[in-house]
Amino acid sequence: MIGKKASITKVISEADVEKFAELSLDINPIHLDEEYAEKSVFGKKIAHGFLVGSLISAVIANKLPGYGSIYLKQEMNFKRPVFLGDEITAEVEILEEIKPSVFRIGTKCTNQSGDIVIDGFAVIKKG
Amino acid sequence: MIGKKASITKVISEADVEKFAELSLDINPIHLDEEYAEKSVFGKKIAHGFLVGSLISAVIANKLPGYGSIYLKQEMNFKRPVFLGDEITAEVEILEEIKPSVFRIGTKCTNQSGDIVIDGFAVIKKG
Numbered sequence: 001m002i003g004k005k006a007s008i009t010k011v012i013s014e015a016d017v018e019k020f021a022e023l024s025l026d027i028n029p030i031h032l033d034e035e036y037a038e039k040s041v042f043g044k045k046i047a048h049g050f051l052v053g054s055l056i057s058a059v060i061a062n063k064l065p066g067y068g069s070i071y072l073k074q075e076m077n078f079k080r081p082v083f084l085g086d087e088i089t090a091e092v093e094i095l096e097e098i099k100p101s102v103f104r105i106g107t108k109c110t111n112q113s114g115d116i117v118i119d120g121f122a123v124i125k126k127g
Numbered sequence: 128m129i130g131k132k133a134s135i136t137k138v139i140s141e142a143d144v145e146k147f148a149e150l151s152l153d154i155n156p157i158h159l160d161e162e163y164a165e166k167s168v169f170g171k172k173i174a175h176g177f178l179v180g181s182l183i184s185a186v187i188a189n190k191l192p193g194y195g196s197i198y199l200k201q202e203m204n205f206k207r208p209v210f211l212g213d214e215i216t217a218e219v220e221i222l223e224e225i226k227p228s229v230f231r232i233g234t235k236c237t238n239q240s241g242d243i244v245i246d247g248f249a250v251i252k253k254g
Contacts, residue, residue, distance in 0.1 A: 008152060016150055023143055023150070024181035025135060028188035028196070041197075041254060049198045050181040054151035057177045061155035069155070070168075071176045075202045127168060 001103070006064035007091040008055055012047045014084045020051040047082040053118055055090035056107045064092055065103065065126040072102070073123035080117045087112040092122070101126045128230070133191035134218040135182055139174045141211045147178040174209040180245055182217035183234045191219055192230065192253040199229070200250035207244045214239040219249070228253045 021027050026048055029036035037045040053076050060069050082088060093106040102125050109118040148154050153175055156163035164172040180203050187196050209215060220233040229252050236245040 010152060019146060019150055020181070023146055023178065025137060025185040026181060026188045027185075028194060030188075030194075040195075048181070048184060049201070050177060050184045051150065053201075054147070054153060054175070054177040054181075057175060058152040058154075061153045061157075067155060067157075068167075071205045073202070073204050074176070074180075075200070077200050078198045 001094050002096060003094065004064055005091060005093045006059050007089050008059045008063065009087060009089045010055055011087045012052065012082055012084060016051065017045070017047050017084060020048050024048065024050060026050070042081050045084055047084065047086070049076065049078050049118070052082050052088055052109055055088060055109060056092065056118075056122065059090050059092045060105065060122060060124055064094065065124060068127040070125040070127055071122065072125055074107070075120040075122075076107075076118050077120050078118055080111070080115055082111065082117050088117065095121070098123065128221050129223060130221065131191055132218060132220045133186050134216050135186045135190070136214060136216045137182055138214045139179065139209060139211060143178065144172070144174050144211060147175050151175065151177060153177070169208050172211055174211060174213070176203065176205050176245070179209050179215055179236055182215060182236060183219065183245075183249065186217050186219045187232065187249060187251055191221065192251060195254040197252040197254055198249065199252055201234070202247040202249075203245050204247050205245055207238070207242055209238065209244050215244065222248070225250065
């Protein structure tokens with residue numbers, strides 16, 4: 001199990017960001033208002049960090065360790081903005097078994113240029 | 128600024144969980160399949176941790192520190208499951224100014240019984 005990796009890739013669309021704003025109630029104009037975003041440090045609209053990070057949850061739940069995974073902890077460091085239309089790959093790697101059936105897992109998201117946009121780790125119990 | 132608090136409350140519905148599964152690609156049957164969930168340790172379907180946690184992002188972006196907040200870090204400890212129909216309150220509290228305009232913020236989500244379902248902290252740059 002240790003050293004195993006899995007990943008998932010998704011393009012983050014404008015529609016995704018709008019739906020996520022509705023679900024999360026996070027209506028920061030940096031995600032939704034082109035004019036506001038143009039005047040920001042980013043220069044254009046960016047995706048919600050939690051929307052991007054949720055791809056980590058998808059890899060863990062769907063692939064590694066897979067169904068039956070129970071989330072105990074997630075730490076995310078947001079390193080770079082994700083713009084609408086960016087193709088994000090979330091990758092996880094099993095780092096160690098902290099105690100029986102509880103794993104520390106490296107988690108990172110990269111964009112289409114290979115730049116890390118989120119890194120961090122998760123602690124998962126494999127049920 | 129230090130010691131200031133803000134919160135937001137939302138009922139997590141079955142429709143929310145289904146939409147979040149589509150957006151995040153996290154199709155763990157513990158969120159979507161009643162029969163599967165009944166046989167799990169939880170006994171019924173639970174919400175995605177990232178969906179619940181995204182309410183923290185909403186409080187930060189909409190209220191405190193508010194628009195212009197830039198996420199640098201989020202740590203989440205998942206303490207208890209959130210069931211469909213649970214009313215979740217996400218609360219943030221400004222703990223300290225780590226460096227100019229960069230704040231460490233306590234973040235927690237509680238359910239309608241007052242039980243903590245997620246705790247942790249965020250680091251936010253106020254642009």
